[in-house]
Amino acid sequence: MGVEEIVLLNAADEAVGTAPKAESHHRETPYHLAFSCYAVDTDGRVLITQRALAKRTFPGVWTGSCCGHPGPGEGLRGAVVRRLQDELGIPDESLAVMALSPVLPAFQYRAVAEDGTVEHERCPVVRATVPAGTPVTANPAEVEEAAWWTWRECLDLAGRPESSPWYRLQLAELAPLGPPLDWPDAGTTGLPPALPW
Structure with missing residues (x-):
């Protein structure tokens, strides 16, 4: 497996280069795509999910389902599918x-x-609607715990320091949109120039 690279961005969210992911997250992390x-x-x-306790950045915090860094030339849909498989x-x-639909x-x-x-990320937010009963097999290198929560529980988590x-x-930004199944599809025109759908 090769070195995972992130896509570096300028202020207009255009790709201006790449850098190794593992070496790029520090006190002066460059603006990049996620x-x-x-x-x-x-x-x-x-x-x-709860991020694995062994992760170098933000270990143990509770967060959404998955996140990641699209690779050079990788579209958003492909990156999301890859991380849903790898992490969960x-x-x-x-x-x-x-x-799959962009919401933010x-x-x-x-x-x-x-x-x-x-x-420091340009980080489009997407919703992946899957069948009820979809099984999850968390990758322990990435995820400490994973569970299906009600929307009320998700809202409560946002007020707690462990998130x-x-x-x-x-x-x-999501709470005013209502329950997750009601979030409107925002379309792809608002995605950064560096990230094809």
Whole structure:
């Protein structure tokens, strides 16, 4: 397996180069491309995860279903499917019928961890609607715990310090949209120029 690279961005969210992911997250992390995904089942429950305690950045925080960094030339849909498989073991039969839609295509944030590590990302948020009963097999290198939560539980988490900073910022924008199955599809025109659908 090759070195995972992130896509570096300028202020216009255009790709300006790449860098090794493992070496790029520090106190002066460059602005780069990422995404967040909320897996929502057809009963309206949301897959919430706790980041693995061994992760170098933001270990142990509770957050959405998965996040990741699209690779150079990789589209958003492909990156989301890859991380749903790698982090959560979502089976092929669920992915085959999954409905994927951007809900916060313009989201970006900067956050500083307790150890000083910075995240600085253009991070479109997508909803992946999957069948109720979809099994999850968490990758222990990525995920400490994973469970399907009610929307009320998700809203409560946003008010607690153990949630990730990006989760809190995203929920501030998602909560006014109503329950997850009601989130409108924002379309792809608001995605950054560096990220094809």
